[in-house]
Amino acid sequence: MSDPQPAKFSTDRLTRWVTYGCLALIAIAALVFMAMMPKASPPPIEIAKDGLLLSGREIYLARCISCHGERGRGDGPLAKGLAGPRPRDFSGEEWKHGEKPEQALSVVSRGVPETSMPGWASVYSPSEIKAATAYVYYLAGKPVPGALRASPK
Ligand code: HEC
Incomplete structure (x- = not known):
């Protein structure tokens, strides 16, 4: 049987290929984006079991590193x-x-x-502020004060 509407058929095919093409482009773009994202290095072994410093580190890497630098040397980008x-x-x-x-x-x-040091109280809860501050002590090579480890109010 001959196709009654060859023109429509080929339009459908074109639409399908365009759709696949777009999906493929989106997938490639997502892969390139993921490849370009900075790799999060695993936390240093000495804090691997320290919940406070681990959560402080997450905040620090997200919000503080740009100015203070990864190791807290004041050399962020x-x-x-x-x-x-x-x-x-x-x-x-x-x-x-x-x-x-x-x-x-x-x-x-x-x-x-x-100065350009922002306040974080509107962004983070008191316990998150404690965790980020504790991480600064850790970066400085100072013992984390007990007051920062006390359970949040
Ligand atoms: C936009 C840049 C910027 C960001 C982001 C930033 N800081 Fe700062 N921070 C500064 C500057 C500049 C100073 C120095 C202020 C001064 O000289 O008084 C400072 C000072 C500090 C100090 C005091 C140091 C001292 O010598 O007394 C601490 C602690 C600190 N920051 C922690 C943090 C934490 C924790 C974060 C993330 C939650 C953060 N900062 C994010 C710019 C920044």
Whole structure:
């Protein structure tokens, strides 16, 4: 039997191929995007069992690394372009705003006025702020203060 509508048939085929082509392009784009995403390195072994530092690390890698750098050396990709004081090396210098847990917590929750250090209290819960702050102590090579480990209010 001859096809009554050869023209329509070929349009359907064209539509199908265009659809497949688009899907393939989307899949390729997704693969390229995934390949280009920075690889998250696994957490260092010494914190692998420390839930507080693991969650602090997640926040730090998402929100703090751009200015403070992966190891907290003050060398994140944005650091050089910031107006005002630069983020410093957490491990190399005395902390400008103090090393007591309440001082560090206050900086992380409220930020530092007149500098590019933002406050995070509107973004993170108090326990998340504690975790991120604890991770800063860890990066600095300082013991994590007990106050940061206390269960969240
Ligand atoms: C946009 C850049 C930027 C981001 C993002 C940022 N910081 Fe900062 N941070 C700074 C700068 C600049 C300073 C130095 C402020 C100063 O000199 O008073 C600073 C200071 C600090 C200090 C005080 C250091 C000291 O010497 O007393 C702590 C702690 C800190 N940041 C933690 C964090 C944490 C934790 C995050 C992520 C949740 C974060 N920062 C995200 C720019 C940033």
